[in-house]
Amino acid sequence: MPKFVITGGAKLSGQIAVCGAKNSALKIIPAAILSEEPITIKNLPNIEDVDRSLELLESLGASVTRFKGGVTINTKKIKTTELDQKMADKFRGSIMFVGVMLARFGQVKFPHPGGCVIGAGGRPIDLFIEGYKAFGAEIEEDHGHFYNIKAKKLKPANYFFPLVSVTATESMLMTASIIPGKTILKNCAMEPEIEALAEYLNKQGAKIKGAGSPTIIIEGNKKLKAGIFNVIPDRIETGSFAILAAAANSEIKITKCNPEHIMTLLEIFKKIGVNFETGKDWIQIKKSGKLLAHDIKTHEYPGFATDLQSPYVVLMTQVHGSSMIHETIYDRRLIWTDMLSQMGANITMCDPHRILVQGPTKLHGKHLMSPDLRAGIALVIAGLIADGVTEIDNIYQIDRGYEQLEARLQKIGANIKRID
Ligand code: EPZ
Numbered sequence: 001m002p003k004f005v006i007t008g009g010a011k012l013s014g015q016i017a018v019c020g021a022k023n024s025a026l027k028i029i030p031a032a033i034l035s036e037e038p039i040t041i042k043n044l045p046n047i048e049d050v051d052r053s054l055e056l057l058e059s060l061g062a063s064v065t066r067f068k069g070g071v072t073i074n075t076k077k078i079k080t081t082e083l084d085q086k087m088a089d090k091f092r093g094s095i096m097f098v099g100v101m102l103a104r105f106g107q108v109k110f111p112h113p114g115g116c117v118i119g120a121g122g123r124p125i126d127l128f129i130e131g132y133k134a135f136g137a138e139i140e141e142d143h144g145h146f147y148n149i150k151a152k153k154l155k156p157a158n159y160f161f162p163l164v165s166v167t168a169t170e171s172m173l174m175t176a177s178i179i180p181g182k183t184i185l186k187n188c189a190m191e192p193e194i195e196a197l198a199e200y201l202n203k204q205g206a207k208i209k210g211a212g213s214p215t216i217i218i219e220g221n222k223k224l225k226a227g228i229f230n231v232i233p234d235r236i237e238t239g240s241f242a243i244l245a246a247a248a249n250s251e252i253k254i255t256k257c258n259p260e261h262i263m264t265l266l267e268i269f270k271k272i273g274v275n276f277e278t279g280k281d282w283i284q285i286k287k288s289g290k291l292l293a294h295d296i297k298t299h300e301y302p303g304f305a306t307d308l309q310s311p312y313v314v315l316m317t318q319v320h321g322s323s324m325i326h327e328t329i330y331d332r333r334l335i336w337t338d339m340l341s342q343m344g345a346n347i348t349m350c351d352p353h354r355i356l357v358q359g360p361t362k363l364h365g366k367h368l369m370s371p372d373l374r375a376g377i378a379l380v381i382a383g384l385i386a387d388g389v390t391e392i393d394n395i396y397q398i399d400r401g402y403e404q405l406e407a408r409l410q411k412i413g414a415n416i417k418r419i420d
Contacts, residue, residue, distance in 0.1 A: 018255070099174055
């Protein structure tokens with residue numbers, strides 16, 4: 001099992017470029033099913049979840065030609081409407097194939113998606129199922145493992161999300177884009193990846209208005225045309241590297257990013273005393289004095305991203321004062337902090353959704369296991385600022401979302417090795 005071995009305390013400085021957003025790529029790839037013409041995606045992150053998504057697409061009969069930094073896809077020859085159980089089990093992103101298969105072929109059979117363990121009861125998909133029913137689909141669930149979704153004729157929907165969901169919003173947006181008629185989606189998620197998806201589909205002939213706001217209106221077109229897409233910068237990578245620089249009190253320039261997408265974090269940086277400058281596509285973190293604690297409450301975009309909660313907790317172990325971290329999006333997404341406590345952090349679990357972090361505390365290296373990709377990067381950040389050696393197992397979870405992480409961190413001076 002490959003692992004990272006990190007020796008903390010190395011002086012960090014230099015530049016680190018951000019890759020294309022995992023949570024945009026994992027929707028744009030299945031979106032290729034909506035068109036029978038060639039689709040090209042550039043600035044594609046070279047990560048495990050993208051590999052899984054392209055493998056799943058290929059298993060359906062699509063042609064997938066990868067080139068450096070991107071891929072060309074043609075789904076004209078897709079022959080099956082059943083998602084391979086083994087492949088779909090490997091990542092949450094497999095759910096993004098369901099709506100587009102239903103829209104194009106009128107039917108789809110798939111297993112309950114796999115992926116991270118965070119979230120109550122695995123990763124619920126009730127909002128997706130309700131959404132497909134709103135389009136007139138019938139759902140058959142056999143033995144709780146497989147879903148069979150069929151529709152004689154899909155009709156435009158008028159749907160209000162009972163809960164704000166990023167992927168459920170994206171799934172219904174993609175499905176509606178080729179169902180003739182006017183679909184209205186309300187209480188939608190507003191993440192930048194949703195706006196990027198709509199822009200991309202509109203370039204292929206879709207008619208989508210309001211993406212990035214709570215109400216999205218889609219005039220469905222029978223089929224979409226060819227398209228070329230540049231994946232937007234990964235805002236979670238951007239925030240994670242900015243937090244690393246602040247926690248290590250290092251001069252690091254984060255390039256090929258969009259500072260607009262992490263405004264909530266940058267506003268907090270100003271309040272706690274992190275010195276930084278931003279440009280159109282870069283953030284320069286500078287040496288700072290004493291940093292202060294600051295409470296956060298994770299929230300749908302543009303609030304504090306739940307995916308930045310774990311790196312932020314590491315930062316709070318290094319600042320002066322106590323901070324309340326309230327995780328409102330996922331159950332169990334604070335369990336990883338037990339490992340941070342083993343490294344010397346002073347953390348009190350107030351309830352399953354709230355922890356109190358007292359800082360500053362010196363962290364010391366430990367042998368740990370990465371439970372999911374965001375806790376994984378947080379443990380890497382902790383290892384880089386801790387005394388001694390930190391070993392992190394199960395780094396497949398980290399490779400799911402961070403391209404060649406150790407090589408990129410070595411370039412800014414980190415002492416991190418991948419041991420296969
Ligand atoms: C997306 O997950 C991201 N994943 C997550 O990133 C991110 O943490 C999350 O949005 C929130 O920003 C991808 O885009 C592939 P949700 P998603 O539906 O869409 C509940 C990462 O590390 N819910 O917005 O699955 C759900 O349990 C990953 O890159 C239902 O109850 O998140 C959660 O409590 C982790 N029923 C809440 O909604 C459903 O049918 C919000 O989740 C769907 C979701």
